[in-house]
Amino acid sequence: MTRRLTAGIAIAALAVLVGLDLAASPPNPWQAPPAFALGSGQAASGGFCGALPG
Amino acid sequence: MTAATLAPAGGARIGTRGLLVAAGLAAVAAVTLFVGARFGMLLAVGLGFGIVLEGLRFGFAGPWRAMILRREPAGMLAQILAIALVAIVSIPLISSHPGEIGGAQAPIGWAMLGGAFVFGAAMQVVLGCGSGTLVNAGSGNPVSLLALPFFAIGSFAGAYHLIWWTDLGALPILTLTGGAGLAVTLAGLAGLAGIVLWRAAPGTRAVPRRLLLAAVLLAALAVANLAIAGQPWGVVYGLGIWAAKGFVALGGDLSGSAFFTAPGSVARVNGSILTDYSSLTDIGLIAGAFGVAAWRRGALAAPLPRYPARAWIATVVAGLALGYSSRLAFGCNVGAFFSGIATGSLHGWAWFVMAFAGAYLGIWLRPRLGLEART
Numbered sequence: 001m002t003r004r005l006t007a008g009i010a011i012a013a014l015a016v017l018v019g020l021d022l023a024a025s026p027p028n029p030w031q032a033p034p035a036f037a038l039g040s041g042q043a044a045s046g047g048f049c050g051a052l053p054g
Numbered sequence: 055m056t057a058a059t060l061a062p063a064g065g066a067r068i069g070t071r072g073l074l075v076a077a078g079l080a081a082v083a084a085v086t087l088f089v090g091a092r093f094g095m096l097l098a099v100g101l102g103f104g105i106v107l108e109g110l111r112f113g114f115a116g117p118w119r120a121m122i123l124r125r126e127p128a129g130m131l132a133q134i135l136a137i138a139l140v141a142i143v144s145i146p147l148i149s150s151h152p153g154e155i156g157g158a159q160a161p162i163g164w165a166m167l168g169g170a171f172v173f174g175a176a177m178q179v180v181l182g183c184g185s186g187t188l189v190n191a192g193s194g195n196p197v198s199l200l201a202l203p204f205f206a207i208g209s210f211a212g213a214y215h216l217i218w219w220t221d222l223g224a225l226p227i228l229t230l231t232g233g234a235g236l237a238v239t240l241a242g243l244a245g246l247a248g249i250v251l252w253r254a255a256p257g258t259r260a261v262p263r264r265l266l267l268a269a270v271l272l273a274a275l276a277v278a279n280l281a282i283a284g285q286p287w288g289v290v291y292g293l294g295i296w297a298a299k300g301f302v303a304l305g306g307d308l309s310g311s312a313f314f315t316a317p318g319s320v321a322r323v324n325g326s327i328l329t330d331y332s333s334l335t336d337i338g339l340i341a342g343a344f345g346v347a348a349w350r351r352g353a354l355a356a357p358l359p360r361y362p363a364r365a366w367i368a369t370v371v372a373g374l375a376l377g378y379s380s381r382l383a384f385g386c387n388v389g390a391f392f393s394g395i396a397t398g399s400l401h402g403w404a405w406f407v408m409a410f411a412g413a414y415l416g417i418w419l420r421p422r423l424g425l426e427a428r429t
Contacts, residue, residue, distance in 0.1 A: 003194030003347065004354040010191045010199055011344045014337060017296065018327070024303065027326040032090025037284025038196045044284030046319065046331040049291040049380065049389040049398070050158035052220070053316030 067351065074345045081341070088120065089328045095282050096331055101337015101345070102275045103287070107189045108343035112268035114183040114387040118174075118413050125255035128399070131247055134264035138243045139273035140396035144280055146238040148397060157397030160384030162404045163224025169212075169382030170390065174409030176375040177387070178416025179368060179423060181332045182291035185387030187376065188336055192343030196358050197425070201373035202293075207376050208377020209290050210297030213319075218314035230398035239398055276396065283331040286393035290380045291341075292332030298323050365424035383409075 034040040045054070078101055086094025106112060117129020123190065148157050177183040182190050182198045187205055190198030230238050251259055279287045298314060300412040302323060308314035314323065347353045380386040383405055385394060391409065394402020420426055 002354060003356045003358065005194075005420045006199050006358065007192065007194030007344055007347055007354055010202075010340060016342050018337065020303075021087065021299065021327045024299075025324065025326045026260035027089040027093075027328050029088055029090050035093055035095065036282055037092075038151060038155060038281040039146070040074070040154060040284075042284075044156040046283055046285050047291045047295065047318060047322050048156075048161040048285050048332065048400070049092065049288045049294075049385045050286075050394060051156075051384075052160075052365045053313050054318040 071349055074348055078341070078345060085334075089168075089326065092282055093328055093334055096279065096334040097328075097338050097423055099275050099279050099282065100335035101342040102194060102338070103185065103272070103335060104142035104189055104339040104342020104344075105346055106268050106271045106275065106342075107185060107339070108193050108346040110264045110268035110271075112265060112272065113186050113189075114349075114391070115177045115181050115413075119178060119181070119417060120408065121250065121253070122413060122417055124258075125253055126258045127250045127254040128258070128261045128265055130250050131261050132269045134243050134247045134250070135266070136269035136272045136276075137259075137392055137396045138240055139270065139399070140276045140280075140392070141236060141239045141243070143273075143397050144286070144397045145231065145239060146233070147280065149232045149235075153302065154284060155280060155286050157229065157399055158385060158389055158393035158402065159227050159229050159397065159399040160390070160394070160401045161220070161224040161227050162401045163220055164222045165219035165382040166224065167404060167408050168402060169219075169379040170405040170408035171415075172375055173383055173386060173411035174412025175416035175419065176372040176379065176412075177409075178375070178413045179372040179420050179425065181420070182376075184376070184380060184388045185339060186387075188289065188339040188425055189343040192340035194344075194354055194356075195348035197361075197365075197369050201376065204370050204373030205377040206293040206297040208374040208379075209294035209381055210301065212322045212378035212381025213291075213294045213298070213313045214308075214311040215313075216381055217379065230400070230401040231255075235398045237397065242403065243395070255390050276393070279331075279395075285331060286389070286397050287335060288332045288385060288389035288393060289336060289388055290332070290377065290386050292327070292330055292334075292336040293334060293377060294381065295322055295330055296327065299327070299374075329390050361425040368419075368423035368425065379427070 082094050082098045085097050120126040121130050148155050180201050187198045189204045276287045390405035
């Protein structure tokens with residue numbers, strides 16, 4: 001066996017994860033924030049490992 | 055071998071590479087169109103992270119190991135350079151755009167310090183940190199591929215319990231801000247570089263050009279991440295959200311967790327991972343590293359290593375420890391060390407000291423767990 005197998009599993013698992021998530025939680029592009037947070041005038045609101053939940 | 059037999063192989067390689075580029079561009083375009091421009095750009099930034107880390111062989115766990123075992127400083131010096139470059143832009147930017155742009159700023163506490171120590175040990179056991187585990191999995195490293203789902207589960211469990219751990223005691227968030235904060239951060243990084251150079255073995259002080267290039271590119275991508283997302287580059291949060299979504303899909307109940315009942319957490323568990331910043335760059339890290347491995351001639355043809363059963367068990371345990379400890383530590387090598395220091399958070403410095411101490415334990419453990427030949 002070679003790395004072709006394990007790399008293939010990794011990318012396939014990623015595709016399955018994204019596919020299942022798209023089916024369960026379809027995104028709505030009409031609710032998308034401005035392209036850049038910088039200059040948007042909006043407060044940063046993303047989840048981050050270095051922050052307690054808001 | 056004749057020219058005639060060489061030609062099809064060369065043609066196939068060009069076809070494969072063209073397909074890889076087309077797939078990457080198509081994914082970014084699809085996310086931009088169907089999710090939003092910010093999210094498409096963050097996927098592109100994540101792909102860039104994966105391509106740079108795998109393509110230029112820039113890492114965190116390996117260079118720490120090289121410094122500790124062989125006193126080779128090049129990889130650590132490149133890390134310090136990248137952090138300094140990000141700090142030069144980020145700290146003034148955060149000061150001039152409060153609220154709009156946030157740093158990786160977290161409190162130093164008992165759980166944070168212990169978590170960093172455990173993370174430093176675990177990342178040496180599997181030779182993969184937060185970004186390294188994703189990149190290595192994408193490029194076909196079987197140890198990282200096995201560690202990754204347990205990393206995600208550990209991250210979820212750590213987040214689930216995070217508030218309990220932080221209640222054990224923590225200082226207020228301490229940050230270095232403005233021009234003075236930047237000066238202190240750069241002086242600290244210069245001091246760290248000086249210590250690393252002082253401890254280096256003779257003849258090892260030069261930093262290869264590829265690592266210098268990687269440091270500059272990583273810094274540019276990290277600054278882009280900050281400007282687009284309004285927050286620094288992070289890894290662990292996204293993995294925890296993936297596991298939390300799986301937990302809920304299997305009928306699990308998150309109502310007992312102060313972390314997952316917070317409004318922001320509820321929104322992200324119920325929302326698309328393609329709208330979660332850390333998830334997007336995590337996806338990009340894996341896919342970008344896969345792309346580089348598929349691009350390189352012969353990289354995916356390398357045979358898989360053989361390890362004893364205890365090595366695989368150790369990988370599972372280390373994966374869980376990586377995830378759980380990085381949540382307690384308010385980040386991994388990326389979210390706490392790289393982004394924490396680069397955005398002026400003192401917890402990044404504390405994280406580095408504790409994780410580097412933990413790395414000694416991990417290096418001692420690795421051969422004993424069957425993950426390398428014992429010397």
